[in-house]
Amino acid sequence: MKIKVQKDKTIRESIEENGLKIEDFVVACFNGKLVDLSFRAPNESEIELISEDDHRALEVLRHSAAHLMAQAVKRIYKNRAKITIGPPVDFGFYYDIDFENPISEEDLSKIEEEMKKIVHEDLSIIREEITKDQAIALFKDLDENYKVLMLQEDINEDVVSIYRQGEFVDLCRGPHVVSTGRIKHFKLLSVSGAYWKGNERNKMLQRIYGTAFFSDEELKNFIQRREEAKKRDHRILGSQLGLFEIEPTVGGGLVIWLPKGERIRYTIEEFLRKKLEEKGYLFVRTPHIANADLWRISGHLAVYNKYMFPIMETDEEQEFVVKPMNCPFHIKVFQNAIRSYKDLPLRIAEYGTVYRYEKSGVLHGLLRVRGFTQDDAHIFCTPEQVENEIIELIDLTRYILGKFGFDKYRVYLSTRPDEFVGDIELWNLAEKSLKNALDKAGMEYTINEGEGAFYGPKIDVEITDALSRTWQCSTIQLDFNLPQRFGIYYIGPDNSKHVPVMIHRAILGSFERFFGILIEHYGGEFPLWLAPIQVIVLPVSQKFNDYSEEVFNFLKNRQIRVEINRDAEKLGYKIRQAEIQKIPLMLIIGQKEKETNSVTVRQKGIGDIGKMSIEEFFNKFFS
RNA sequence: GCCGGUGUAGCUCAGUGGCAGAGCAGGUGAUUUGUAAUCACCAGGUCAGGGGUUCAAAUCCCCUCACCGGCUCCA
Structure with a gap:
C-alpha cells in the first residue's frame, strides 16, 4: 500500500497520521530502495509500505534476526567474539563470528535463550549516519577489528550507517524492523566454518545459521520441511x-x-x-586410462591438474593418467x-x-x-x-x-x-x-x-x-x-x-x-518403470506357494521385475516388508484367488484395489 | 584442504573409569496365517585404527582415518 509523506516527516509519523498501525508494517520502499519506518522524507513523496506478506519484509526480518543473534553472542562472549558480517540467505540468515574459543552446536540453545531475552526487552532499532572516520573510531573503540577492516578496505562512501539496539551497535546498510520485539519466531540451526571474506587463504571464522519467520506456523512448517528433506536424504534411503x-x-x-x-x-x-x-x-x-601425452596435448595436465589423480609411471618409463x-x-x-x-x-x-x-x-x-x-x-x-x-x-x-x-x-x-x-x-x-x-x-x-x-x-x-x-x-x-x-x-x-x-x-x-x-x-518411491522390484507376490500362507509360483512365472516371463515372498509369515508382516521396500505393486494370493484363478492387487500408498485375472493385471499396469 | 561435531553388532541406538547391552535385521524351530510387526531359542563385537594416562579405558589425553554440518570448489 502507498501513502503520501510530507517533507521532513518520518514514515512512522505519516502512518499514524493516516490512522494506520505501525505494527502492520515492517519497512517501506522509497524511490525503489528499502528504508526503515523511521526514515525521514527529504521532500513530499509517495512511499510504499511493506507488510509481512511481502518477501522483502521477510528478508529484513531475517537480517534483523542476524543482528539480534550477534547481540546475544556479544552479551555472552563479550570481546571473546568479534562480529564480521551477517546477511539474510534464502532460508534464513547467518552471522560469521570470530570466536576466541570455538563454540559448538550445544552452545546454540544458550544463545537462543539470550535472544529471547532481548526480544522481550523490545529494544528500539535505531539508524544513525556517521562519517567513515567516526565509524572507524567507534568500532576501534568497541574492539571490533573486522568492522574496522571492512570500513578501511571495502567501503568507499564517506558517510556510513550504523544500527543501535540497546548496548549493541553494528555497521549496516539496513533497513531493519523497528524493534527487537518484532522478531518473535526464530531458531538457530547449525554452526559451521566459513572463511573471512570467503577466501580459503583467510582465517576460518565460525558461521551460525538460523532462520526467522513472522509466524510460529511458518517456522514450524519450515522445521517440518527440513525434517522431510532429511528423511528423503539419498544417503539414508540408499542404504x-x-x-x-x-x-x-x-x-x-x-x-x-x-x-x-x-x-x-x-x-x-x-x-x-x-x-x-x-x-x-x-x-x-x-x-x-591413457598415455599422459594425450593429456599434455589436450592441456588438461596444465590446466586441470589439481583435479586429476597423480600420473602413474610404469617400469618401461611410460606415463599413464586416469x-x-x-x-x-x-x-x-x-x-x-x-x-x-x-x-x-x-x-x-x-x-x-x-x-x-x-x-x-x-x-x-x-x-x-x-x-x-x-x-x-x-x-x-x-x-x-x-x-x-x-x-x-x-x-x-x-x-x-x-x-x-x-x-x-x-x-x-x-x-x-x-x-x-x-x-x-x-x-x-x-x-x-x-x-x-x-x-x-x-x-x-x-x-x-x-x-x-x-x-x-x-x-x-x-x-x-x-x-x-x-x-x-x-x-x-x-x-x-x-x-x-x-x-x-x-x-x-x-x-x-x-x-x-x-x-x-x-x-x-x-x-x-x-x-x-x-x-x-x-523420496525413494520410484515410479513403476524405474522401480527395482515392480511387483511382489505375497502368498497368504505357504499352502498357496504353488499357485503363487505360477503367477510369479507368468510375470517373470514377460520381463516384469517380480519377486515372491515364500516365508512362513502372516500376510500383514509380508505387506509391511513390501511397503518398507517401497515396492509399487503387491499381489495377494490365497484360497479365493487360487479358486478363481486370479490375483488381489494392493497398490503401495493406496491399498487394496481389488481382484482381477493375472492377464487383466498385466494389461492394466504394463501394456 | 579448512572449522566444528560424530564414530559401540548388518541397521538404529543405550552404556561417561570397574563383567560389552537393547530393538530391528540374520539363523533355527514352532505356527500356516487375508491387507503395515506371531512366539521361542541361537548367533553376531579389534567399542574406527594407533599411541598414552591408570591397578583398571568403549569411557580421560594425543595422533591418524572415515563420516556428518558448513566454507571453498564442482557433473
Whole structure:
C-alpha cells in the first residue's frame, strides 16, 4: 500500500497520521530502495509500505534476526567474539563470528535463550549516519577489528550507517524492523566454518545459521520441511533400500552400485540410449586410462591438474593418467577418418566413467564423488550448425528430464570471460547462436556475463525437485580450444580444411549425481518403470506357494521385475516388508484367488484395489 | 584442504573409569496365517585404527582415518 509523506516527516509519523498501525508494517520502499519506518522524507513523496506478506519484509526480518543473534553472542562472549558480517540467505540468515574459543552446536540453545531475552526487552532499532572516520573510531573503540577492516578496505562512501539496539551497535546498510520485539519466531540451526571474506587463504571464522519467520506456523512448517528433506536424504534411503554404498575400505567418493541401484541405473541408461540413437548419436567406448601425452596435448595436465589423480609411471618409463574427462578420446574418434562437411554434425556419445581428485571435505553422498559416469557426448559441427544443434539439444533435454517429472528449469548462459582462446568473431557468432537457440526454444534464461569457460560459452540448466530445491545437471559447453589443440579438421565444400566447433554436453550430468537427486525427488518411491522390484507376490500362507509360483512365472516371463515372498509369515508382516521396500505393486494370493484363478492387487500408498485375472493385471499396469 | 561435531553388532541406538547391552535385521524351530510387526531359542563385537594416562579405558589425553554440518570448489 502507498501513502503520501510530507517533507521532513518520518514514515512512522505519516502512518499514524493516516490512522494506520505501525505494527502492520515492517519497512517501506522509497524511490525503489528499502528504508526503515523511521526514515525521514527529504521532500513530499509517495512511499510504499511493506507488510509481512511481502518477501522483502521477510528478508529484513531475517537480517534483523542476524543482528539480534550477534547481540546475544556479544552479551555472552563479550570481546571473546568479534562480529564480521551477517546477511539474510534464502532460508534464513547467518552471522560469521570470530570466536576466541570455538563454540559448538550445544552452545546454540544458550544463545537462543539470550535472544529471547532481548526480544522481550523490545529494544528500539535505531539508524544513525556517521562519517567513515567516526565509524572507524567507534568500532576501534568497541574492539571490533573486522568492522574496522571492512570500513578501511571495502567501503568507499564517506558517510556510513550504523544500527543501535540497546548496548549493541553494528555497521549496516539496513533497513531493519523497528524493534527487537518484532522478531518473535526464530531458531538457530547449525554452526559451521566459513572463511573471512570467503577466501580459503583467510582465517576460518565460525558461521551460525538460523532462520526467522513472522509466524510460529511458518517456522514450524519450515522445521517440518527440513525434517522431510532429511528423511528423503539419498544417503539414508540408499542404504535402507539397498541401492548403493560408499564404503571406507573402498574409498571416499567411490560408489558401489548395489543390485537394486544398478537395476534402476540400467533402466535409465537404456531409456536414454534408445532416445539418443534415435537422435543420431553414435555410441562409443573408450579406455579409463591413457598415455599422459594425450593429456599434455589436450592441456588438461596444465590446466586441470589439481583435479586429476597423480600420473602413474610404469617400469618401461611410460606415463599413464586416469581420465578426468572423455573429450580427448572423442576427438580421437573424430580423427579416426577424414571427415567431410557431409559427416557433420557428428554426434559421439559415451557413458564415460571419469575420475577426479576432489578434496576429501567436499565429498557428499552421490552428489559429489571421485568416480562417476557422465552421459557424455561431443558434437562436432560447423559454426553455422551450432544454433540448430542447440535447439535440438534443448528439446531433447526437456524431453528426457520431463520423463522424470522435472519440468521447471532455470537456464543460465555464460559468456566470454576476460581471458579466452579462439577468435573473437567466432565467440560473437557462437554467443549469438546460443541466444537465438534459447529464444527459439522459448526458454527463459539469465545471462552470466563473463562467466564462460576460457575455451567457450556455455548453457547450464538447473532443475527444481519435488521439494523445490534446485540442482544443476545438464550442461552444454562450446569448445574452440580442443579442436585447435588437436588440429582436427573437416573438408568443406570448397575442398579445403576447416576447424569444427566442438560441443560438450551432458543431459543427466552424471548417473551418480542424477541418481542422488532422483532418490530425493521421489523420496525413494520410484515410479513403476524405474522401480527395482515392480511387483511382489505375497502368498497368504505357504499352502498357496504353488499357485503363487505360477503367477510369479507368468510375470517373470514377460520381463516384469517380480519377486515372491515364500516365508512362513502372516500376510500383514509380508505387506509391511513390501511397503518398507517401497515396492509399487503387491499381489495377494490365497484360497479365493487360487479358486478363481486370479490375483488381489494392493497398490503401495493406496491399498487394496481389488481382484482381477493375472492377464487383466498385466494389461492394466504394463501394456 | 579448512572449522566444528560424530564414530559401540548388518541397521538404529543405550552404556561417561570397574563383567560389552537393547530393538530391528540374520539363523533355527514352532505356527500356516487375508491387507503395515506371531512366539521361542541361537548367533553376531579389534567399542574406527594407533599411541598414552591408570591397578583398571568403549569411557580421560594425543595422533591418524572415515563420516556428518558448513566454507571453498564442482557433473
